[in-house]
Amino acid sequence: MRADLVPAADDFPAVLRVHRRSAGRSQLQTALLAGISQRHLSFLESGRARPGRGVVLALSAALGLCLSRQNQLLLAAGFAPLYQPDAKPAPEPDLVGRAMQAFLHAHEPFPALLLRDGAWIEQGNRGAARLWSAVRGEPLREVPRDNVFELMLRPGARRERLENWSEAAACLLRRYMAEHAQLRRPELDELVAQLAANPEVKQLLQNDPAAQAAPVVLLRYRFDAVRLALFVVIASLHAPLDTRVEHLRVEFLVPADAATEQWFRDGAAVG
Known part of the structure; x- marks a missing residue:
C-alpha cells in the first residue's frame, strides 16, 4: 500500500x-x-x-x-489497547521461552531455529550451529543472531553453497508477505525490495507456485563432497495473548533424505 x-x-x-x-x-x-x-x-x-x-x-x-x-x-475506535505487554516480567512469557527452547533441543541432532517476526534469529540449537559451521567453513559454537533477509543477500559461502538460492529466496518472500501483509515492518522494506529485485527471484515470484510439482521447497546445500537436502516445518503459538510472544516461530529443518539425516547424526556423535 x-x-x-x-x-x-x-x-x-x-x-x-x-x-x-x-x-x-x-x-x-x-x-x-x-x-x-x-x-x-x-x-x-x-x-x-x-x-x-x-x-x-x-x-x-x-x-x-x-x-x-x-x-x-x-x-x-477510541478504546485502550487490550494486548499491551506489561513492563514487568511475567511468568507466562518465561514459560513460553522455556517451551520454545525445549522444541529446539528436542529436534537434535537436526537444525532448529527460533525466529522473531519471521526475520530475526533469536536462537538456534546445536544442529543449526553444525549446519552454519559447515556452510561457512569455520566452527561456530552457536548460530549468530542474524536477520534472514540479510543472510540471503550477503555474498559469500552461505549464498554460494545454497544450490537453489533463488528458489529459497522466493519462498522466504512469499511466506513473509503472507504472514505480514497486514503488519508492515519498515525496517525490512529495503532488504525485502533488494531480494525481490533479483531477476531470478522476480521470475519465480511471478510464477504460479501451484504449478510446481514438488510438495515442498527443499533447501539444497553443497560443500566439499557433501550434499544436504532439508525442508522447513514452522511451529507457532496457538491463540497468543501477549504481543511479546505473538510473532515467535520455531523453524524445524528436517532431512529430506537418508544421506542428510546420517550426516547430522554422524556430526552429533563426533561433536
Whole structure:
C-alpha cells in the first residue's frame, strides 16, 4: 500500500475497510462472522455509526487480525489497547521461552531455529550451529543472531553453497508477505525490495507456485563432497495473548533424505 493511502490511526472507518479488504472478505462475510448485520457494518465503514468495544473485538476476530492490529483497531475506535505487554516480567512469557527452547533441543541432532517476526534469529540449537559451521567453513559454537533477509543477500559461502538460492529466496518472500501483509515492518522494506529485485527471484515470484510439482521447497546445500537436502516445518503459538510472544516461530529443518539425516547424526556423535 502506498504511504499516501495509509489511513490515519484514528480514522476507524478507513482502518476497518483496509483490514477487511486485506483479509479478502466481503461486508456480508465479515458481518456474519462478527455476529452483526451487514447494514451495521456498512454504517461502521461509512462513519455513520460508532462501534462498541465488543463489536471491535468481534470484527478483529472475524478478520483474523494479529494482536498488534487488534490494538490498532481498538485505538482507532477510541478504546485502550487490550494486548499491551506489561513492563514487568511475567511468568507466562518465561514459560513460553522455556517451551520454545525445549522444541529446539528436542529436534537434535537436526537444525532448529527460533525466529522473531519471521526475520530475526533469536536462537538456534546445536544442529543449526553444525549446519552454519559447515556452510561457512569455520566452527561456530552457536548460530549468530542474524536477520534472514540479510543472510540471503550477503555474498559469500552461505549464498554460494545454497544450490537453489533463488528458489529459497522466493519462498522466504512469499511466506513473509503472507504472514505480514497486514503488519508492515519498515525496517525490512529495503532488504525485502533488494531480494525481490533479483531477476531470478522476480521470475519465480511471478510464477504460479501451484504449478510446481514438488510438495515442498527443499533447501539444497553443497560443500566439499557433501550434499544436504532439508525442508522447513514452522511451529507457532496457538491463540497468543501477549504481543511479546505473538510473532515467535520455531523453524524445524528436517532431512529430506537418508544421506542428510546420517550426516547430522554422524556430526552429533563426533561433536
